[in-house]
Amino acid sequence: MIFNEEFETLPREVLESLQLKRLQQVVQRVYHTVGFYRRTYDEAGVKPEDIKSLADLRRLPFTTKQDLRDNYPFGLFAVPMSNVVRLHASSGTTGRATVVGYTKRDVDTWSELMARCFAAAGLNKNDIIHNAYGYGLFTGGLGAHYGAERLGASVIPMSGGNTKRQIQILQDFGPTAICCTPSYALTLAEAGEEMGIDMSSLKLRVGILGAEPWSETMRQEIENKLNMMALNIYGLSEVMGPGVSMECTEGRHGMHVFEDHFIVETINPDTGEVLPPGETGELVFTTITKEAFPLVRYRTRDISRIITEPCRCGRTYVRMERVSGRSDDMLIIRGVNVFPSQIESVLMAIEGLEPHYQLIVDRVGTLDTLEIRVEVSENIFSDEIKGLQGIERRIKKDVKDYLGVTAGVKLCEPKTLQRFEGKAQRVIDKRTI
Ligand SMILES: [Zn+2]
Numbered sequence: 001m002i003f004n005e006e007f008e009t010l011p012r013e014v015l016e017s018l019q020l021k022r023l024q025q026v027v028q029r030v031y032h033t034v035g036f037y038r039r040t041y042d043e044a045g046v047k048p049e050d051i052k053s054l055a056d057l058r059r060l061p062f063t064t065k066q067d068l069r070d071n072y073p074f075g076l077f078a079v080p081m082s083n084v085v086r087l088h089a090s091s092g093t094t095g096r097a098t099v100v101g102y103t104k105r106d107v108d109t110w111s112e113l114m115a116r117c118f119a120a121a122g123l124n125k126n127d128i129i130h131n132a133y134g135y136g137l138f139t140g141g142l143g144a145h146y147g148a149e150r151l152g153a154s155v156i157p158m159s160g161g162n163t164k165r166q167i168q169i170l171q172d173f174g175p176t177a178i179c180c181t182p183s184y185a186l187t188l189a190e191a192g193e194e195m196g197i198d199m200s201s202l203k204l205r206v207g208i209l210g211a212e213p214w215s216e217t218m219r220q221e222i223e224n225k226l227n228m229m230a231l232n233i234y235g236l237s238e239v240m241g242p243g244v245s246m247e248c249t250e251g252r253h254g255m256h257v258f259e260d261h262f263i264v265e266t267i268n269p270d271t272g273e274v275l276p277p278g279e280t281g282e283l284v285f286t287t288i289t290k291e292a293f294p295l296v297r298y299r300t301r302d303i304s305r306i307i308t309e310p311c312r313c314g315r316t317y318v319r320m321e322r323v324s325g326r327s328d329d330m331l332i333i334r335g336v337n338v339f340p341s342q343i344e345s346v347l348m349a350i351e352g353l354e355p356h357y358q359l360i361v362d363r364v365g366t367l368d369t370l371e372i373r374v375e376v377s378e379n380i381f382s383d384e385i386k387g388l389q390g391i392e393r394r395i396k397k398d399v400k401d402y403l404g405v406t407a408g409v410k411l412c413e414p415k416t417l418q419r420f421e422g423k424a425q426r427v428i429d430k431r432t433i
Contacts, residue, residue: 003119003151004112007260008315015316019263020054022288027051027060030294033078036071037296057263057286058274062297068098068238077101079292089137090237100139100237101292107146109289110240113258114147117246120256120313121206121231123177125152130175130204132184133211134160134422139241140211144179147243153177160184160421163191174203182214182222182230183424186355189225190415200227206249208233210242212423213323213341217348221355232322238298239285245320251311254319261289264320265297266306269327277306282327283320301326303339331361331427333368336404340426343372343407346398352380352391356417362430371408372399378414 002008010018028048030037040061041047050056068076077084084101102110123129129148133140141159148155156175158166166188170178178185185207192199204226210233222230234255235242244262245255257264266281267274275281283300287293303326307319325339332338340359347353354375362369372395380387388411395409418425 001119001122001124002314003116008116008317010260010316012316015259016054018260019288023054023057023263023286024048024051026286026288026294027296030078030296034076036067036076054263057265057297060297062272062284062299063295064299065098065238065301072097073099074101077292078294079103084292088139088142088237088241098238103291106290106292109261110143110243111146111150113240113243113261114143115150116258117208117233117243118147118151118153118177120246120248121177121208122249123151123153123206127153127177128156128173128175129153130156130158130166130170130173130178132158132160132166132178132180133242139235139237140179143235143241143243144208163188163421164195167192167195167197170202170204171197176203176205177208178204178228179208181211181420181423182209182218183212183420184422185209185222185226185230186218187419187421189222199225202226204228206231210234213325213339215341215345215348216322217345218355221348234320234323236300236302238295239287239300240290244285248311248313248315250313251319254307254321256311256315256317256319259317262287264306264318266304267299269301269303277308277318280305280324301328303327329427331359331370331429333361333370333405338403338405342403343399346402347372347374347395350391350394350398352377354414356419357426358417359427360430361427368431369408370405371410373410373412373417375412375414375417381413
């Protein structure tokens with residue numbers, strides 16, 4: 001189902017002229033209201049009037065996470081605080097948090113985009129949505145919440161954590177959809193099994209899962225364990241929150257970017273050069289309707305690819321492929337670039353392994369080392385030692401063959417590695433450089 005038929009199916013040329021009009025407006029606005037943009041545009045020798053076509057976007061400088069930190073907390077807001085009705089902040093795991101603000105219209109837009117996402121997942125006002133994204137400064141909880149209400153569905157504001165209670169509610173309230181991170185969906189499935197509950201007999205039809213990169217094999221695992229369709233949603237607080245792009249049930253390959261509100265580019269992360277559609281690179285977003293916190297050419301560090309082929313659902317937006325990693329999450333092991341999600345794909349293709357793993361990176365002398373810790377299934381673990389050795393050899397060989405990296409492997413007993421209630425932290429980097 002399409003929530004906003006008019007905008008989601010605009011002919012490309014109409015969509016692009018709308019994008020240009022909105023882009024010109026936003027560039028004018030940030031130039032005249034935000035000191036940071038005026039300064040950087042003056043330095044780059046570019047004026048708002050120079051934006052005559054969508055291709056002119058690339059004349060504008062990038063905005064980076066560091067720029068957001070430098071202007072902490074409100075330096076990039078384009079409206080007075082009296083017009084801001086909501087503040088969110090990203091978790092500042094590395095350095096200062098970044099703060100984002102919304103006007104009333106921004107919250108309206110966000111709610112509509114999240115409602116579009118739910119509709120793309122096949123949901124409507126008859127559905128009950130179990131929202132296990134964290135409520136609070138993180139955008140996930142409230143973003144999904146407002147979208148579910150806009151759709152007219154019944155929303156259960158669970159937030160994250162308290163897994164046993166979540167399972168109780170899943171059983172008692174019979175939600176038909178769940179929003180959470182993919183790793184938490186697995187945690188729930190496993191915890192339910194442990195409590196002796198048949199998690200495949202819940203009423204769940206669909207999971208709207210995001211906020212961390214995950215693999216296709218992990219999707220299958222979740223779909224099997226919870227007996228539901230698992231769809232990928234994308235967003236980041238700087239750009240809006242969840243609902244920047246979403247998979248549809250028809251295509252299930254790539255997430256539609258709501259291009260009437262965002263312009264997406266892919267660039268070479270090393271040179272900043274804009275890549276043609278279809279080539280893998282770093283995603284760059286420009287928000288073209290946001291009032292309080294517009295961002296022009298924001299470098300996300302997320303690695304993906306733009307798909308321009310039409311989708312059978314009828315939406316005319318381009319799609320972005322699932323994020324394969326972050327350019328700053330990329331591990332460089334003895335000169336080889338590896339994303340944790342690539343290792344996950346290799347692991348999940350091997351029979352007898354559970355989707356719980358950890359990557360320990362260290363440096364011995366001048367050499368980087370990678371140790372993969374992964375849980376094996378109950379039946380394999382109680383099996384004879386020969387079977388375990390076979391699996392260990394297979395992991396080493398596949399990681400070497402597919403990714404070109406030599407790794408140590410440690411097979412772990414079921415349910416011994418850390419579980420996550422929000423975003424999974426799979427990498428422990430012990431290197432001090
Ligand atoms: Zn589609």
